Amino acid sequence: MKPSIFGYQAPTSIEEAISILAGDPDAVVLAGGQTLLPAMNFRAANPSTLVDIQHVADLRGIEVGADVIVVKAMTRHREFELDAEVARVNPLVAEVMQHVAHVPIRNRGTVVGSLCHADPSAEMPLLLVLLGGSVIAQGPSGQREIAAEDFFQSFLTTARERDEIITEARFPVLSKGAGWAFDEVTRRHGDYAIVGVGCVLSLDDGGRASRVQLAACGIADTPVRLNEAENTLTGTVLGASDLDAAVAASAAAVTQPDETHVSQTYRRRALGTLIRRMVTTAAQRATQMETA
Numbered sequence: 001m002k003p004s005i006f007g008y009q010a011p012t013s014i015e016e017a018i019s020i021l022a023g024d025p026d027a028v029v030l031a032g033g034q035t036l037l038p039a040m041n042f043r044a045a046n047p048s049t050l051v052d053i054q055h056v057a058d059l060r061g062i063e064v065g066a067d068v069i070v071v072k073a074m075t076r077h078r079e080f081e082l083d084a085e086v087a088r089v090n091p092l093v094a095e096v097m098q099h100v101a102h103v104p105i106r107n108r109g110t111v112v113g114s115l116c117h118a119d120p121s122a123e124m125p126l127l128l129v130l131l132g133g134s135v136i137a138q139g140p141s142g143q144r145e146i147a148a149e150d151f152f153q154s155f156l157t158t159a160r161e162r163d164e165i166i167t168e169a170r171f172p173v174l175s176k177g178a179g180w181a182f183d184e185v186t187r188r189h190g191d192y193a194i195v196g197v198g199c200v201l202s203l204d205d206g207g208r209a210s211r212v213q214l215a216a217c218g219i220a221d222t223p224v225r226l227n228e229a230e231n232t233l234t235g236t237v238l239g240a241s242d243l244d245a246a247v248a249a250s251a252a253a254v255t256q257p258d259e260t261h262v263s264q265t266y267r268r269r270a271l272g273t274l275i276r277r278m279v280t281t282a283a284q285r286a287t288q289m290e291t292a
Contacts, residue, residue, distance in 0.1 A: 003040035007049035022163040034109035077106035089173040092180040121192035121218040129223040130198040130215035139164035152222040179286030181278040193218040197274035199282040219254040247272035
């Protein structure tokens with residue numbers, strides 16, 4: 001199929017892009033286009049105007065600070081994946097990025113575009129939620145920062161207002177000595193996750209978990225922070241019984257209903273398996289960091 005007729009605007013400033021959005025209720029921002037354009041071809045999306053932001057210089061680049069990685073709106077997945085400074089301060093990023101679609105798509109698709117699309121089975125929203133990151137939205141009334149937990153509201157739905165542009169995403173760096181891990185279950189490599197789990201944790205001097213961050217995608221209508229499992233594991237030595245308790249505590253987080261090829265029961269089992277593996281891997285890496 002072909003898309004319905006649409007207009008095209010290529011602003012060179014953020015202010016100009018916002019002005020176009022504010023003046024047309026059916027205008028849509030075009031960044032990488034790896035999801036939007038196929039949706040238009042199937043006429044699942046029918047924007048009146050595409051506001052192409054690739055010519056806005058202020059929306060390009062990555063800035064690595066002491067505590068946070070700032071990813072501008074036109075930063076491609078592949079740039080984020082291969083950035084050496086990002087890998088140094090947060091190696092989890094590259095590990096997650098390897099699961100995002102395929103290299104040709106990562107060459108064109110943008111990190112912020114994936115966040116705004118808000119597919120609950122996608123890796124980028126999970127990463128932002130797992131790390132406790134945020135996005136910056138800019139509209140006619142100015143800028144505002146939206147925490148990841150507030151940004152993702154439902155399936156393909158975010159807290160971004162129609163006349164706002166998400167100008168950047170902010171991913172915290174990993175704390176010193178923290179371990180990390182991510183993996184997912186998919187039908188084929190590059191597909192959206194049936195279930196994905198990310199973990200970041202720190203150990204105290206006695207080998208107990210002093211801080212645990214766990215999040216999952218594919219199990220609900222948004223990426224989910226597994227708070228009950230985190231609380232269950234904090235203060236433990238992360239033994240088999242501790243992991244069993246965390247898995248049991250996370251079962252209720254799976255709310256995605258049965259589908260033709262995937263049942264809710266399967267998702268719960270996959271979630272439990274990934275929690276055990278990711279926590280164990282993150283703990284091993286944290287131990288290696290201490291002895292390095």
